Amino acid sequence: MNLSIIIPLLNEEESLQELHNWIVSVMKSNNYSYEVIFIDDGSTDKSWDIIEQLSSENPNIKGIRFLRNYGKSQALHAGFAKAQGDVIITMDADLQDSPDEILAMEKLLLDGEFDLISGWKKERHDPLSKTIPTKLYNWMTRRVSGIYLNDFNCGLKCYKHDVVKAIEVQGEMHRYIPLLAKSAGFD
């Protein structure tokens, strides 16, 4: 299998169908063999019903359901454990990350000497109060880690299979997966 796309979500009923359709069209036009693993992190809306519906219509769609909210890191971890693809993509469910970027990220990962590619939210529509602390946070994380990433918080990332299977993600650590990958010996 070429790709596993891992999508953690909490109460995202409004975007799941559209996200699914968008991913499927990208997968079909590039002839990928793939799976999408939705991890429902304790949603209280109709998210899980939608995931069940999608997976009954499309065998590439899989779901994991948490009965309460454990946080994005735990959701990613559950997805990583289940993933079977040669390349593993993580993305947010709220349509902030574009499936159109998957092809370029996968190509960069496989053609280059990289174990991990991280997306970068170029356009931000958030209020300034959110943008400035994020910039400061990214700058500090870069200073501490020595890894150059523009946006540690971007949900869109692309990993080689072995990297994902070697790292543990807990608590708020999803923000630092590049650091975890580094300490596991992938850099």
Ligand code: UDP
């Ligand atoms: N999410 C999750 N569990 C949580 C909080 C968020 O699985 O406890 C999901 C959320 O549905 C989305 C992704 O994690 O798919 C990123 O969350 P959010 O959009 O709130 O983060 P931001 O865009 O502010 O980084």
Ligand code: MG
């Ligand atoms: Mg978001």
